[in-house]
Amino acid sequence: MRLYWIAWALAAQTAQAATRVEEVPLWEISAQLERGAVSSEAVTGAYLERIAAMDRKGPQLRAIIAINPDAIAQARASDARRRAGKALGPLDGVPILIKDNIETQDPIATTAGSLALRDNVGGRDAPVVARLRAGGAVILAKTNLSEWANIRSTHSISGWSAVGGQVRNPYALDRSPCGSSSGTGAGVAASFGAAGLGTETDGSVVCPSSVNGLVGLKPTVGLLSRHHIVPISHSQDTPGPMARSVRDVAMMLSAMAGGDPADPATAEADAHKQDYAAPLEQASLKGVRVAYYRPTMGAALGERFAAALEVLKAQGAELVEVARPGLDGLGAAEHEVLRSELKADLNTYLAGATAAVKPRTLADIIAFNRANSEAEMPLFAQESFEEAEGTRGIADAEYLGARAKSVRLAAQEGLEVMLAKADILVQPTTGPAWLIDPIYTDQSRGPSASGLPAVSGYPHLTVPMGLVGGLPVGLSFIARPYEEGKLLGAGYVYEQAARARTAPSYRATVDAGAAFKGAVEK
Numbered sequence: 001m002r003l004y005w006i007a008w009a010l011a012a013q014t015a016q017a018a019t020r021v022e023e024v025p026l027w028e029i030s031a032q033l034e035r036g037a038v039s040s041e042a043v044t045g046a047y048l049e050r051i052a053a054m055d056r057k058g059p060q061l062r063a064i065i066a067i068n069p070d071a072i073a074q075a076r077a078s079d080a081r082r083r084a085g086k087a088l089g090p091l092d093g094v095p096i097l098i099k100d101n102i103e104t105q106d107p108i109a110t111t112a113g114s115l116a117l118r119d120n121v122g123g124r125d126a127p128v129v130a131r132l133r134a135g136g137a138v139i140l141a142k143t144n145l146s147e148w149a150n151i152r153s154t155h156s157i158s159g160w161s162a163v164g165g166q167v168r169n170p171y172a173l174d175r176s177p178c179g180s181s182s183g184t185g186a187g188v189a190a191s192f193g194a195a196g197l198g199t200e201t202d203g204s205v206v207c208p209s210s211v212n213g214l215v216g217l218k219p220t221v222g223l224l225s226r227h228h229i230v231p232i233s234h235s236q237d238t239p240g241p242m243a244r245s246v247r248d249v250a251m252m253l254s255a256m257a258g259g260d261p262a263d264p265a266t267a268e269a270d271a272h273k274q275d276y277a278a279p280l281e282q283a284s285l286k287g288v289r290v291a292y293y294r295p296t297m298g299a300a301l302g303e304r305f306a307a308a309l310e311v312l313k314a315q316g317a318e319l320v321e322v323a324r325p326g327l328d329g330l331g332a333a334e335h336e337v338l339r340s341e342l343k344a345d346l347n348t349y350l351a352g353a354t355a356a357v358k359p360r361t362l363a364d365i366i367a368f369n370r371a372n373s374e375a376e377m378p379l380f381a382q383e384s385f386e387e388a389e390g391t392r393g394i395a396d397a398e399y400l401g402a403r404a405k406s407v408r409l410a411a412q413e414g415l416e417v418m419l420a421k422a423d424i425l426v427q428p429t430t431g432p433a434w435l436i437d438p439i440y441t442d443q444s445r446g447p448s449a450s451g452l453p454a455v456s457g458y459p460h461l462t463v464p465m466g467l468v469g470g471l472p473v474g475l476s477f478i479a480r481p482y483e484e485g486k487l488l489g490a491g492y493v494y495e496q497a498a499r500a501r502t503a504p505s506y507r508a509t510v511d512a513g514a515a516f517k518g519a520v521e522k
Contacts, residue, residue, distance in 0.1 A: 026195045040093030047095050051067065065164040066109070115372060116364075116365050117353075147162060151342060167183050171507070175434065177433070217242075217461045325417055
């Protein structure tokens with residue numbers, strides 16, 4: 001925060017007013033840089049000017065926690081490389097937003113939205129950031145998020161953190177941006193960067209992507225390294241790209257995928273990684289077997305989903321309707337896994353944090369929140385942290401049984417059954433954004449597609465499906481592990497045929513009359 005206004009002043013001096021970045025996709029920014037139509041310095045300055053005008057002023061989206069004071073220098077270095085004919089790849093000079101639970105070596109803290117980590121300036125890149133940087137990407141800013149990635153309390157407010165305040169949805173400022181990658185979702189939707197990086201444990205990439213009108217990918221757990229990312233669960237955590245087009249997401253994934261000796265889950269990543277963007281132009285749905293699931297939902301969302309299915313059918317997909325198995329006990333098993341792994345994984349992360357970070361265990365964080373309750377807990381408590389602190393470790397029989405049960409239900413008895421006669425499963429990602437409510441906290445309405453792929457580790461892509469009552473909704477594509485290429489190809493064909501994304505309008509509210517409530521808020 002202390003560097004925020006300094007960086008904005010610098011941006012005003014360096015930006016070129018004629019450089020247009022609003023609604024310009026990453027792939028087009030990349031092409032403009034390659035042919036010399038724009039400079040990275042001008043593009044970076046233009047994004048910084050938008051942030052200055054809209055994040056704490058104007059609609060006050062509060063999507064950004066901190067500007068990288070080195071962003072302009074990184075952009076100038078990229079321009080110098082291009083002049084010398086030594087560009088590092090398609091992302092060279094492209095400004096990217098990074099969720100503030102992912103470490104970067106830049107002189108800004110990685111806070112996870114918590115004041116307890118305000119001094120967490122570790123001077124190291126998470127491997128996913130290091131790969132983006134190696135490709136020349138400009139690390140533009142850190143984005144706000146649901147504090148501690150929404151794991152502190154079951155009554156949290158998506159997009160609120162003690163460090164960054166409340167993120168707002170750029171389609172309607174009184175509506176939730178979902179979470180926990182709230183700032184990445186709102187910031188990319190508002191063209192504060194060419195694309196962004198979020199993280200997901202269960203829904204934290206796909207939900208904010210869906211309600212902010214973005215494409216978002218929760219990759220197979222293990223395709224991207226989780227090292228130097230503030231953790232919740234080594235079984236379910238993964239970073240994931242968020243952008244305004246499928247091609248943009250594919251370009252980011254291509255840069256970040258790969259193994260990391262520090263993350264054993266990535267042992268198979270190098271064998272599966274590929275250039276995910278190159279095959280998109282040849283992608284086809286002709287003869288592709290697409291299973292679809294109709295969850296309970298309001299009429300307006302159901303109409304959007306029916307229209308999306310017609311688009312898929314018109315592109316040659318063979319549609320087959322499936323039911324979701326009962327899967328009794330999945331929620332309780334996942335809960336046991338997450339609270340046990342939270343304690344173990346967060347303790348490990350804090351033990352390895354920079355010496356300036358005083359809390360070294362989850363118990364220390366709980367004590368810090370109690371001592372600073374006015375700032376940290378004005379709206380909701382930390383009962384989930386307290387539950388996690390009471391767990392008995394990841395060698396405990398109850399935890400091990402819960403993990404085995406959750407995987408069996410989500411994968412073998414869940415997605416594998418639904419995908420038995422299909423290549424891909426589609427369903428609505430979630431309903432439209434709900435009202436931000438500091439009294440009753442998150443009041444999400446509508447279905448959620450995130451649970452089964454999150455618990456099983458399977459990949460999950462969401463693509464804009466249109467508007468319901470003026471608010472974006474997404475179409476989910478789910479496949480088997482390491483089938484990101486298949487998902488991105490299907491999503492690209494749908495995206496190009498449907499053209500369903502609408503740019504945000506930054507309205508104060510949307511019409512939430514009786515007809516709208518009856519359609520989507522059952």
